[in-house]
Structure formats: structure tokens, C-alpha cells
Amino acid sequence: MLASLGDLWTGRLPLSAAFWNWMIFWGFLLNLATTMASLAVLVAAAGAPHGVAGGLSVALHLAPIPYNILCLVGVWRSAGGRDVAPIPRLITRTVAAIWTGAMLVI
Numbered sequence: 685m686l687a688s689l690g691d692l693w694t695g696r697l698p699l700s701a702a703f704w705n706w707m708i709f710w711g712f713l714l715n716l717a718t719t720m721a722s723l724a725v726l727v728a729a730a731g732a733p734h735g736v737a738g739g740l741s742v743a744l745h746l747a748p749i750p751y752n753i754l755c756l757v758g759v760w761r762s763a764g765g766r767d768v769a770p771i772p773r774l775i776t777r778t779v780a781a782i783w784t785g786a787m788l789v790i
Contacts, residue, residue, distance in 0.1 A: 693754060695761025702762040703776060707755040707783060714748045715787050749788065756784040 691697050692706050722744040729737030759780040763773045 689754065692758035693761075695758060695764060697758065697762055699759070699762040699765065699768055699772075699776060702755070702759045703780065707759050707780060711748070711752060711755050711783075711787060714751055715790065718744050718747050719790065752784050752787045756780055 688697075692702055695702075697706070722741045725737055725741045725744060760777055762768075763776045763780075768776075
């Protein structure tokens with residue numbers, strides 16, 4: 685697993701694997717899970733002071749940011765490979781940046 689993350693970071697993975705597998709599939713699941721956990725903390729703490737619960741909720745919501753950045757860098761580097769044509773490179777990098785931005789906001 686760590687070797688695969690290293691390959692992702694350095695751009696050694698094929699573009700399709702970096703984008704579809706790591707960024708879209710696993711990234712979506714991770715963001716969904718942490719958002720649901722964040723909301724569950726808030727719901728469970730309803731009526732109680734939101735000091736600790738609010739902090740935990742925010743921490744859970746922000747937890748996937750390092751992974752999202754890892755995926756953006758990995759996809760960006762994989763798209764820079766010699767086997768990727770200029771137009772698919774541009775499209776993939778643009779979509780990856782938009783996806784990462786959306787995952788940071790949602």
C-alpha cells in the first residue's frame with residue numbers, strides 16, 4: 685500500500701489508475717465517509733455545548749485534505765508522462781484540479 689502511494693506521488697502510476705482508482709473512487713469514498721462521520725458527531729452532540737464536538741467535526745471534515753492533495757499531485761505528474769497526449773493531459777489536469785477543489789469544499 686505504501687509503495688503504491690509512493691508510486692502515486694511520484695507519478696509512476698498509469699494515468700487511468702491514478703485518476704479513476706485513487707482520485708475518483710477512493711477519494712470519493714474517503715470524503716463521503718469523513719463527511720458523514722463529521723455530521724454524525726454534530727447530530728450526536730445536539731443540545732450539548734459544541735466546543736469539543738464542533739472541533740472534532742471540523743477535524744473529521746478536514747482529515748482527507750492531505751489525501752486529496754496527494755491525489756492531485758499524483759494525477760498531475762502521471763498526466764505529464766510522455767505517453768499522454770497534450771489534449772488529454774490538459775483535460776485530466778483541469779478535471780483533477782476542479783475535483784480536488786470540490787472535495788475541499790464539500
